[in-house]
Amino acid sequence: MNKITNHLPTAELQALDAAHHLHPFTNGVELEAKGARVITRANGVTLTDSDGNDYLDAMAGLWCMNIGYGRTEPADAAARQMLELPYYNTFFQTTHVPAIALAAKLAELAPGDLNHVFYAGSGSEANDTNIRMVRTYWAEKGHPNKNIIISRKNAYHGSSVGSGSLGGMAFMHAQGGLPIPNIHHIDQPHYWSEGGDQSPEEFGLGRARQLEKAIHELGVDRVAAFIAEPIQGAGGVIIPPSTYWPEIQRICDEYDILLIADEVICGFGRTGKWFGSQAFNIRPHIMTIAKGLSSGYAPIGGSIVCDEVAAVINNCEFAHGYTYSGHPVSAAVALENLRILEEEGIVDRVESHSAAYLADKWAGLADHPLVGEAKTIGMMGTLPLTPDAANRASFAGNEGDIGLMCREHCFQNGLVMRHVGDRMIISPPLVISDAEIDTLVERAWKALDLTHAQAKKEGLMKSGK
Numbered sequence: 001m002n003k004i005t006n007h008l009p010t011a012e013l014q015a016l017d018a019a020h021h022l023h024p025f026t027n028g029v030e031l032e033a034k035g036a037r038v039i040t041r042a043n044g045v046t047l048t049d050s051d052g053n054d055y056l057d058a059m060a061g062l063w064c065m066n067i068g069y070g071r072t073e074p075a076d077a078a079a080r081q082m083l084e085l086p087y088y089n090t091f092f093q094t095t096h097v098p099a100i101a102l103a104a105k106l107a108e109l110a111p112g113d114l115n116h117v118f119y120a121g122s123g124s125e126a127n128d129t130n131i132r133m134v135r136t137y138w139a140e141k142g143h144p145n146k147n148i149i150i151s152r153k154n155a156y157h158g159s160s161v162g163s164g165s166l167g168g169m170a171f172m173h174a175q176g177g178l179p180i181p182n183i184h185h186i187d188q189p190h191y192w193s194e195g196g197d198q199s200p201e202e203f204g205l206g207r208a209r210q211l212e213k214a215i216h217e218l219g220v221d222r223v224a225a226f227i228a229e230p231i232q233g234a235g236g237v238i239i240p241p242s243t244y245w246p247e248i249q250r251i252c253d254e255y256d257i258l259l260i261a262d263e264v265i266c267g268f269g270r271t272g273k274w275f276g277s278q279a280f281n282i283r284p285h286i287m288t289i290a291k292g293l294s295s296g297y298a299p300i301g302g303s304i305v306c307d308e309v310a311a312v313i314n315n316c317e318f319a320h321g322y323t324y325s326g327h328p329v330s331a332a333v334a335l336e337n338l339r340i341l342e343e344e345g346i347v348d349r350v351e352s353h354s355a356a357y358l359a360d361k362w363a364g365l366a367d368h369p370l371v372g373e374a375k376t377i378g379m380m381g382t383l384p385l386t387p388d389a390a391n392r393a394s395f396a397g398n399e400g401d402i403g404l405m406c407r408e409h410c411f412q413n414g415l416v417m418r419h420v421g422d423r424m425i426i427s428p429p430l431v432i433s434d435a436e437i438d439t440l441v442e443r444a445w446k447a448l449d450l451t452h453a454q455a456k457k458e459g460l461m462k463s464g465k
């Protein structure tokens with residue numbers, strides 16, 4: 001076989017890809033007909049494909065490239081670490097310097113008494129750890145039946161059997177026998193779609209109180225933990241009403257339930273704070289981390305655990321761990337990423353400047369006739385598309401058709417924006433400049449215009465409800 005490089009024609013790369021590569025969350029037959037987009041390089045916030053087209057990556061890869069593409073320091077840190085100690089495990093009473101240094105740094109950055117790190121290779125693995133850890137915690141304290149974990153519909157916590165069960169994506173549960181037992185899902189605080197005639201504040205309280213109701217129904221001595229993303233990411237950048245998190249915190253405190261904040265997206269500066277929990281004044285017992293932890297330069301995830309839970313887990317032998325828990329190369333890369341985020345003031349700049357700049361520019365998209373509302377929090381934005389904004393109506397056709405159409409127009413016009421159903425979302429690298437934000441919004445407007453014109457032409461601008 002010829003050597004496969006960047007220099008092969010795109011069609012040849014696409015054919016080989018279709019022949020041998022099974023893609024996540026993709027219909028392979030459709031992809032083969034269309035041909036995968038081959039990304040060959042990236043710098044800053046810009047991706048380049050095998051035909052030389054550039055795209056502004058408003059999704060930061062998969063929500064992870066917080067420091068942007070093209071930094072040499074993580075590569076140098078990885079090379080140094082590979083030469084010094086490419087691998088050793090952290091089982092059987094051994095450790096190594098990158099695992100120690102990263103855990104100490106995370107304990108310093110994390111709020112409250114979140115002082116202990118259990119490493120994983122990804123966010124999914126970390127949430128699998130959390131399932132076993134919270135159940136083991138209560139069993140060790142003499143409450144083996146306090147083992148139900150409550151999560152939310154349309155949450156995303158990963159795609160392994162455990163983390164996919166915690167997640168509340170019905171189309172994922174439909175495949176492979178999920179969810180596992182003793183995971184319970186309550187409704188999400190998604191005001192735009194589900195708020196009806198209530199005020200956002202009333203709706204937020206009502207959704208939070210579903211947790212209390214579920215605790216009573218399941219049994220007050222049965223519920224081990226509640227897990228949630230401070231802001232739902234993959235579900236569609238769902239920013240909860242202001243009343244939601246304080247009420248959730250009250251309920252967790254009152255019923256002695258462990259609170260797990262899944263910070264895989266919200267962590268490491270996305271909201272302008274180091275963690276989304278700080279943006280909402282949440283006091284979790286465990287935080288799930290991945291993605292921005294290494295800005296995607298190497299795979300790594302983990303759980304940051306409070307003193308009390310760590311003490312109980314340390315007092316037994318927790319029969320859990322991954323070959324690559326605390327992988328030294330990934331840990332060294334993550335440390336370098338945290339140094340860049342901190343020393344270059346990237347997180348601070350989101351809070352003091354970029355979040356407000358993005359909010360202001362993004363808000364202008366609300367004037368577009370296809371847009372229901374245009375909201376941001378930190379460096380995340382959401383844009384529900386609708387045929388009738390006043391009634392927060394959905395389209396009459398299949399959910400997601402218009403969103404997909406808009407995503408395609410974005411790609412054609414040099415912008416990577418994701419769609420969740422008929423909702424467009426962004427989560428750009430934190431280092432995006434003001435001029436690049438202007439470009440992002442200009443391209444988004446253009447894609448919306450093209451989508452609107454096509455939808456009108458195809459007779460799709462009708463309300464479904």
Ligand SMILES: *Cc1c(COP(=O)(O)O)cnc(C)c1O
Nearest residue numbers: 122123124156157158264265290
């Ligand atoms: C992506 C994501 C995960 C899963 O992380 P992987 O590294 O893909 O396993 C978990 N939780 C949230 C909130 C995520 O966005």
